[in-house]
Amino acid sequence: MRISQANADDVADLARLLWRDTLNEEPAQQSVDAFAADVAQWWTAHQHSHVAFVARLLRPEIVGMAWVALLPRVPRPGATSRLSADIQSVFVLPEHRGQGIGSALVEAASEHATRRESLRVTVHSGRKAVRVYERLGFESSRQLLYRPAR
Known part of the structure; x- marks a missing residue:
């Protein structure tokens, strides 16, 4: 397995993965090619x-x-370039799950945030993945709250 930072040549493939990731959540509103554009x-x-x-x-x-x-x-004061990081849209094709690919991707994204001196890295996880993120060092926090859109 090889993990790398995506570049412009990868955008169409990223769009296809995003498409696959949400396919079961809602009916497709546009073709995968239109979405890729x-x-x-x-x-x-x-x-x-x-x-x-x-x-x-x-x-x-x-x-x-x-x-x-x-x-x-x-x-x-004394910290004018503070950053936070948020892990988003982690997805591995179903036939390749259970091989540590998702964990390696999250580690790469987290390490990138750390190199950029992010103060923290957060993730909004689905229920099934909570244990995976905890195994990677993420912790739940009572201070991190959210308000659903109205």
Whole structure:
């Protein structure tokens, strides 16, 4: 397995994985090719705040992904360039799960955030993945709250 930071050549494959990841959640509103075009535009606009990591096996196709959003925080005296990081859209093709690919992707995204001096790395996990994130060192926090959209 090879984990690397995605580049512009990977955007169409990333879009296909995002498409597959949400296919069971809601009915498709557009074709995968139209979605790939939208993701390409989004990539161009957000490539400085969002970084994707991809997993490849022996073949060149991507079998998994993990994104990390680097979010600027309000400055504090003596700390004017604070960042937080949020792991997003971790997905491994079903036929490749259970091999440590997702964990390796999350580790790569987390290490990238740490190298950028992020104060913390968060993740909004589905219930099934909570134990995986805990095994990787993530902890639950009573201080991290959310308010659902109304």
